[in-house]
Amino acid sequence: MKNKTPPTLRERVMREEDFIVSKTDPRGIITYGNQTFIEFSGYSEQELLGQQHNIIRHPDMPRGVFKLLWDTIVTGQEVFAYVKNLSKDGGFYWVFANVTPDYDEHGRIVGYYSVRRCPRRPAVDICAGLYAQMLAEEQRAGPRDACAASMALLQSLLDQKGVSYEQLVLSL
Numbered sequence: 564m565k566n567k568t569p570p571t572l573r574e575r576v577m578r579e580e581d582f583i584v585s586k587t588d589p590r591g592i593i594t595y596g597n598q599t600f601i602e603f604s605g606y607s608e609q610e611l612l613g614q615q616h617n618i619i620r621h622p623d624m625p626r627g628v629f630k631l632l633w634d635t636i637v638t639g640q641e642v643f644a645y646v647k648n649l650s651k652d653g654g655f656y657w658v659f660a661n662v663t664p665d666y667d668e669h670g671r672i673v674g675y676y677s678v679r680r681c682p683r684r685p686a687v688d689i690c691a692g693l694y695a696q697m698l699a700e701e702q703r704a705g706p707r708d709a710c711a712a713s714m715a716l717l718q719s720l721l722d723q724k725g726v727s728y729e730q731l732v733l734s735l
């Protein structure tokens with residue numbers, strides 16, 4: 564179920580002490596959300612549980628960022644990312660997310676956790692600009708080549724700076 568409500572300019576700003584936590588199964592279906600997740604997303608717990616995590620996907624987010632996220636976590640590694648999310652009422656909120664795999668006693672991935680903190684404002688401004696460029700590149704390339712095109716853009720930026728994706732994100 565994707566949110567069809569038109570996005571608005573209403574921003575919800577995370578407080579310093581907030582943690583937005585959710586848990587998914589291996590396919591990204593929400594199995595847990597804390598009270599702060601419920602508050603910021605604008606959905607009730609019943610509306611969130613059992614839904615794909617893209618229920619809060621904001622159209623300003625480039626697809627390449629989620630490809631990077633999934634490509635990283637399926638290999639068992641954690642990933643950090645700045646994400647703009649869509650609330651039920653069309654408003655938005657920025658988060659600094661750390662997504663980690665959840666293992667069973669045999670070492671198999673049984674799901675994922677995301678813990679999000681209040682992002683620093685300069686980091687949000689930098690990411691908003693970067694994501695707008697990546698999105699424009701995706702729209703230019705068309706759906707089939709979208710991710711490859713925006714990731715190439717991101718990679719050229721990283722090469723210019725001589726840093727990895729994680730180094731860049733953690734330095735903001």
Ligand SMILES: Cc1cc2nc3c(=O)[nH]c(=O)nc-3n(C[C@H](O)[C@H](O)[C@H](O)COP(=O)(O)O)c2cc1C
Binds near residue numbers: 619621648676
């Ligand atoms: C633990 C976990 C947390 C996630 N959190 C978010 C999130 O906060 N916002 C979001 O848009 N996607 C999140 N995703 C990624 C979504 O599963 C999905 O890839 C993304 O929304 C893009 O959806 P789409 O490919 O259907 O456009 C999360 C995935 C996992 C595994």
